[in-house]
Amino acid sequence: MRAFRDELWRAMDGIYQQILxxxxxTGLTDGSLPKEVFRHFVLQEAHFLPDYARALAACAVKAPDPASVQRFAADAARTVEVEHSLHVELLNAFGIGEAEARRHPAPPTALGYGSYLLRACHLGTFAEALGAIVPCYWIYARVGQALLDRSSPDPLYAWWIETYGGEEYQETVAGVLDLLDEVAEGLTGDECGRLLANATTTARYEWMFWDAAWRREDWPV
Structure with a gap:
């Protein structure tokens, strides 16, 4: 029997290929990515990660069993602690303090992505919330894996790649995908459809997030 994760990946694979x-x-791996573009990406993440942590906490609230509550509560805390520390170091690499980063208004895509996640996780079922957050876990893991062999001649970019391609992050994602398969076994066709719809939307936001950094997106008015 095919795992539900395979069906979900088929729904996202075309988007993932466009992301790669x-x-x-491509500029990250060959070292040609302009530093001001990566700086914009880091500033976007500084606005997005707190909303992502809140979305994970909302999943913990809706989780159907203690193990799942613990998983998402721990991941929410880890996002605040570990990824926050990573991005503080990245901000410092550009000479930007946290207070200065917060003074930059959240760009449209970062604000839209975070808002969509919070809406899906607070207003939807646990399965719908899971559909919304899985692409962020899984696409970063697949991107990290794909780029790890190539790495980057730029030490800053190589460090970012190693963070998401590394074994610890891959194990975290594997646990979430196991849970996804378990949850999907008890869903109706309509419920699976809503989960997949949320996943497709957030996968699109993943592409948009990198594209927004590439364009150094700002508010047009």
């Missing part, structure tokens, strides 16, 4: 081909990621 995006000049942001």
């Amino acid at each position: 081909a995006h000049p942001f990621l």
Whole structure:
């Protein structure tokens, strides 16, 4: 029997292929990515990660069993602690303090992505919330794996790649995918459809997030 994760990946694979081909990621691996583009990406993440942590906490609230509550509560805390520390170091690499980063208004895509995640996780079922957050876990893991062998001649970019391609992050994602398969076994066709719809939307936001950094997106008015 095919695992539900395979069906979900089929829904996202075309988007993922476009992500891998995006000049942001090709520039990351060959070292040609302009530093001001990566700086914009880091500033976007500084606005997005708190919303992502809140979305994970909302999943913990809706989780159907203690193990799942613990998983998403721990991942929410890890996002605040570990990824926050990573991005503080990245901000410092550009000479930007946290207070200065917060003074930059959240760009449209970062704000839209975070808002969509919070809406899906607070207003939807646990399965719908899971559909919304899985692409962020899984696409970063697949991108990290794909780029790890190539790495980057730029030490800053290589460090970012190693963070998401590394074994610890891959194990975290594997646990979430196991849970996804378990949850999907008890869903109706309509419920699976809503989960997949959320996943497709956030996968698109993943592409948009890198593209927004590439364009150094700002508010047009």
